[in-house]
Amino acid sequence: MRRVREFQTRMRDFAFDSGGRGQLLSALADCGGPPTLERLSIHRNTTMLGLSAALGDAFPVVRRLVGEAFFERMAQDYLRAHPPRRASLLTIGGEFPGFLTGYAPVAELPYLTDVARLDIAWTHAYHAADAEPLHPQILATLDPERLGELCLTPLPSQRLLASAYPVDAIWRGNQPDAPDAEIRLDSGPAHLLIHRPDMAVEIHPVSRGAFSFLMALAARQPLAAAWDSALATDPTFDLAGELAALLAARAFGGYSLP
């Protein structure tokens, strides 16, 4: 199998456009018709075009922002640097946001990295494990004296995303059926809760305080400590109002009281 393994390694490098072809050709027979190199390049096209298309499907808003043709070139640069390590392409592009940060041709689109992170968060939520959200009235059933010790657990689909740019507005404005809208890039930062309480992924803008509160809860801190975190971020944080809004948004998948 050693020779087969060597051939496959060289073929892989050829497909990702980073290897020579000489030793490939010596392992192959002439079939007549189109030359062997032309035949090998069919495999390279299948790999690069198929993976670029899969990356585009995973990052539809990034693709729409830069255009199909530009996206395909950018995708090929990304794939050469970060070839996929999993056969299931549902989660392709884990390193794509970071790649975009350092990718000179998109330096004039500084929000693109965060749009890519939002695309990833959406895909994560879409495919995450199903879970029944906590009923919004759950607090009324608990001992009010012990609410400070309450641990609220996020849904498996939850992702939190903060950006200096209004990425939720950019994301919504670039959905296939979105009407044309002007988006002001200087309209302030976005703090987003992305999750899937049932079958539809939801993107909720939340306050900075609520974002900090959710981060603390996701780190398994009890309600009292999470409230402290929120107040440290925003002294005007209104616990009762914010918690009711998060419960109404079906943000939690379970709770525990020690």
Place this chain on the structure above:
Amino acid sequence: MTLCATRVRLTDHAADQPTPPPAMGGIGLKARHKALLLETRPPVAFVEIHAENYMGAGGPPHRWLSAIREHYPVSVHGVGLSLGGATPLDEDHLDALALVVERTRPALVSEHLAWSQSDGVHMNDLLPIPYTPDTLAHVAARIDQTQDRLCRRILIENPSAYIRYADSPIPEPEFLAELVRRTGCGVLLDVNNLFVCASNIGTDPLAYLDAIPAEAVGEYHLAGHHHRIFPDGTEIRIDDHGSRVAPPVWALYRAAVARIGARPTLIEWDTDVPPLDVLCDEAWRADSEAADALAARQPGEAADAPRS
């Protein structure tokens, strides 16, 4: 996740295997068709999914698939296991495949006689391997590993090819027949792939059909391909699953059914996916082509029954 209690010799446990779909035309399940498929429920024999599209933990894909399973037998077709790969089998991927099979309880499970992964890098392509005594032992061991993990028999699909290896002494149908003998696996005969190989690398398709163990064939695949002609008049056929089944592939399908018998037959259409009624139309055409092939067969020329 559960493992088989004991290593099963699948040939000895045929009775434990699920009932295959009817020996008629089925279609690949496409996201854009799922709602219409459930609403109109066209009479196709089965639907086939790519296992890799259902490897998420939950969400709408599983919800849709559960609903569709209520009405159609499902076939799980893996495209990423890289049974022909020379580097170790991706056991995480095999576990993920086992979970899809466990959740879906499909009528058929299939994978490819091909490689798609090298040192952990996935190429999203199915490439042929050379057929030698070494690769035969290697692939047989990986099929054993897969069948043991899934606790069931799988079908192995013949690849399409654009290249031919200089050192590949075993003819492909004999290689497949020997895999069947060693592992108890079955064969998924992709008729379009066979036609594409005949055109591209000179395989004799009718001799191939004669050499394939008919009783091991558990499914056919049919698809369209792209016929590319170069300025110098040479040509290549690219297996892109992007159009209707070509007339000579229908002819080869009739020849296959006449020799081997009717089997569940999938219409694959993965690029430029057409409306659902076009896919169904192709599946029903497969039914009538198979019926014609069986009717034209000489008396006494009965094909071997499939081993289920």
